[in-house]
Amino acid sequence: MSGGVSDGALSEAAGLAGPGGSSRKAAADGSSRSSESAPSLALRAATEADLDAIWAIESAVFGAEAWSRDLMRDELNADLRCYLVLVDEAGAIVGYGGLLAVGTEGDIQTIALSPETRGAGQGRRLMNALLDAADERGVNEVFLEVRADNPVARTLYASLGFEEIGIRPRYYQPEGVDAVVNKLQMENRR
Numbered sequence: 150m151s152g153g154v155s156d157g158a159l160s161e162a163a164g165l166a167g168p169g170g171s172s173r174k175a176a177a178d179g180s181s182r183s184s185e186s187a188p189s190l191a192l193r194a195a196t197e198a199d200l201d202a203i204w205a206i207e208s209a210v211f212g213a214e215a216w217s218r219d220l221m222r223d224e225l226n227a228d229l230r231c232y233l234v235l236v237d238e239a240g241a242i243v244g245y246g247g248l249l250a251v252g253t254e255g256d257i258q259t260i261a262l263s264p265e266t267r268g269a270g271q272g273r274r275l276m277n278a279l280l281d282a283a284d285e286r287g288v289n290e291v292f293l294e295v296r297a298d299n300p301v302a303r304t305l306y307a308s309l310g311f312e313e314i315g316i317r318p319r320y321y322q323p324e325g326v327d328a329v330v331n332k333l334q335m336e337n338r339r
């Protein structure tokens with residue numbers, strides 16, 4: 150795994166602050182898998198100074214379903230959150246993800262990588278860092294929602310030990326795509 154600091158240390162350093170936030174959506178993934186070696190990416194806690202870069206990815210990846218910039222700012226500053234960013238050697242943010250941890254329950258609020266960063270293990274790395282952060286906060290169960298038409302994300306979550314426990318019909322509007330609700334019992338984490 151590349152990057153200057155261990156993921157565990159980074160998730161320990163990840164910021165928490167203020168209320169707010171809603172659970173999320175997921176885009177279908179049009180990327181292809183890359184056999185090229187991944188560039189060296191650092192993983193660190195996000196700050197409000199990262200908002201522009203995060204929102205640029207958010208709006209490009211999720212389009213009509215993207216969070217507003219204000220909501221994203223609120224999320225970065227909210228209590229009980231852990232937002233992490235992947236940063237390339239030039240200092241550009243190429244991915245981000247967020248966890249909400251309330252008591253023993255966690256929610257993966259969002260995760261997205263720029264298209265050119267996908268398929269090289271960085272999404273799994275980011276998810277594992279968020280799950281490490283959940284573990285450090287005493288979370289026993291982690292939930293997330295994913296679009297039914299997002300096989301890449303669904304496969305990733307299943308490989309981490311998530312189980313698909315329900316469907317929210319036509320959850321993603323305006324397209325009317327179902328959401329698949331996933332749950333991870335932390336003791337089943339892989």
Ligand SMILES: CC(C)(COP(=O)(O)OP(=O)(O)OC[C@H]1O[C@@H](n2cnc3c(N)ncnc32)[C@H](O)[C@@H]1OP(=O)(O)O)[C@@H](O)C(=O)NCCC(=O)NCCS
Nearest residue numbers: 175176182260261262267268269270271272273302304305
């Ligand atoms: C979903 C996402 C975060 C995954 O990150 P990634 O870096 O592309 O995925 P990784 O390279 O870490 O691969 C993790 C697993 O995903 C699956 N996967 C990745 N790319 C895939 C592809 N093109 N086809 C099928 N499965 C794929 C595999 O199970 C893979 O595990 P493996 O390499 O051990 O076989 C990323 O693709 C992304 O940002 N997509 C757009 C936004 C999005 O859909 N977010 C999810 C919202 S719920």
